[in-house]
Amino acid sequence: MSTQNRPKVSLIFLGFSFFKINLVTFGGGYAIMPIIKKVYVDDHPYLSEEEMMDILALAQSIPGAMAINTSMLVGLKLRGILGSIVSLVGAFLPPLIVISLISFFYEAFQTNLYVKAALVGMNAAVSAVMLVSAYSMLKSLLKVNIVYSLVLAISAFVLSVWTNISVGYLLLGLGSLGYIFNELKSRLEV
Amino acid sequence: MIYLTLLITFMQIGISAFGGGYAALPIIQNYIVEKQAWINLTQLADITSISQMTPGPILVNAATFVGIRVAGLPGGLIATLGAVIPSFILVLILGSLLFKHGNLRFVQNILKAMRPIIVGLIFAAVLSLSTLSLLGVTGPAQMAALLSFTVALILSIKTKLDTLVLVMIGAVLGILSVWI
Numbered sequence: 001m002s003t004q005n006r007p008k009v010s011l012i013f014l015g016f017s018f019f020k021i022n023l024v025t026f027g028g029g030y031a032i033m034p035i036i037k038k039v040y041v042d043d044h045p046y047l048s049e050e051e052m053m054d055i056l057a058l059a060q061s062i063p064g065a066m067a068i069n070t071s072m073l074v075g076l077k078l079r080g081i082l083g084s085i086v087s088l089v090g091a092f093l094p095p096l097i098v099i100s101l102i103s104f105f106y107e108a109f110q111t112n113l114y115v116k117a118a119l120v121g122m123n124a125a126v127s128a129v130m131l132v133s134a135y136s137m138l139k140s141l142l143k144v145n146i147v148y149s150l151v152l153a154i155s156a157f158v159l160s161v162w163t164n165i166s167v168g169y170l171l172l173g174l175g176s177l178g179y180i181f182n183e184l185k186s187r188l189e190v
Numbered sequence: 191m192i193y194l195t196l197l198i199t200f201m202q203i204g205i206s207a208f209g210g211g212y213a214a215l216p217i218i219q220n221y222i223v224e225k226q227a228w229i230n231l232t233q234l235a236d237i238t239s240i241s242q243m244t245p246g247p248i249l250v251n252a253a254t255f256v257g258i259r260v261a262g263l264p265g266g267l268i269a270t271l272g273a274v275i276p277s278f279i280l281v282l283i284l285g286s287l288l289f290k291h292g293n294l295r296f297v298q299n300i301l302k303a304m305r306p307i308i309v310g311l312i313f314a315a316v317l318s319l320s321t322l323s324l325l326g327v328t329g330p331a332q333m334a335a336l337l338s339f340t341v342a343l344i345l346s347i348k349t350k351l352d353t354l355v356l357v358m359i360g361a362v363l364g365i366l367s368v369w370i
Binding site: 022023024025054057058060061062063064065066067068069072073076077081084085088092094095096098099100102103106113114117118119120121122123124125126127128129130131132133134137138141148149150151152153154155156157158160161166167168170171174175176177178179181182183186 | 202204205206207208209211212214215216217220221225232235236238239240242244245246247248249250251254255258259263266267270273274276277278280281282284285286288289292294295296297298299300301302303304305306307308309310311312313314315316317318319320322323324327331334335336338339340341342343346347353356357359360361362363364365367368
């Protein structure tokens with residue numbers, strides 16, 4: 001599909017579609033990406049499949065919330081800086097509103113026996129879900145480069161659990177090592 | 191100036207949170223629970239669980255929640271803005287580069303470097319959160335916690351059930367423990 005004969009998306013559509021998508025999608029980045037693709041590639045011919053893939057890849061590479069990054073990139077691609085601002089506002093308003101309400105109820109119900117008991121069970125369940133999710137992330141990393149991934153992952157784990165090094169320095173230090181390694185590796189492969 | 195501290199702290203979190211999903215959690219824990227002590231680990235666990243039942247990324251949810259607790263609604267708004275400003279700036283720069291040149295190898299290499307580190311950090315966060323939620327309670331509540339953990343662990347390995355469902359099962363088990 002060429003860029004010329006593609007319909008121009010309105011800022012209102014951008015803002016409302018991302019508001020709606022972010023309001024009804026639970027479970028964060030990986031859950032929301034297929035929905036964004038459905039709206040912008042399948043339902044409306046605003047983006048090609050390849051353009052969407054590029055956007056999704058970059059959204060995962062930029063730090064921050066993936067759902068928000070994807071929304072901003074689609075906005076930027078279709079309507080420039082203004083488009084990305086409108087998409088950003090559409091995307092973060094739903095969680096902002098919902099959590100503001102919940103935070104009010106949390107204050108009120110925090111001491112309620114049943115709410116506290118429910119949260120104990122929920123937190124335990126979430127710990128298990130996180131463990132499984134971390135394990136599957138580790139497994140997919142190990143498919144590519146076992147030694148490199150294990151060294152970085154274990155160093156990060158050990159340093160974070162047993163030292164007081166700030167997570168920022170940890171990311172910067174270990175990240176630079178990993179970056180240099182990958183840069184050298186991709187130079188050697190070319 | 192509390193608003194400025196909120197803004198800067200959440201900008202630091204926003205720029206460190208590579209990789210989506212639970213990636214923001216260890217970083218939030220480091221800055222918010224350990225450095226600033228704005229909320230405790232139990233409250234972070236609570237907001238993580240609540241995030242599974244509400245729309246929106248954990249990063250944004252935590253920013254809103256913490257901001258409101260520290261400095262009311264304006265605090266929530268400022269913390270949330272802080273959390274998304276770094277990604278906004280990077281989206282503008284890297285997005286424009288991508289749409290012009292098509293391929294960004296150095297970005298891919300940064301991500302490749304960050305991924306294993308983030309996974310290590312998530313394991314560390316899982317360790318502290320599960321220690322808290324399983325060993326930080328006693329009596330019937332601990333039984334419920336252990337049971338919820340085991341059920342969620344088995345179901346998320348064996349089935350494709352949504353996290354929301356697993357969290358709800360945990361909530362029900364927790365409430366049942368009150369009557370035991």
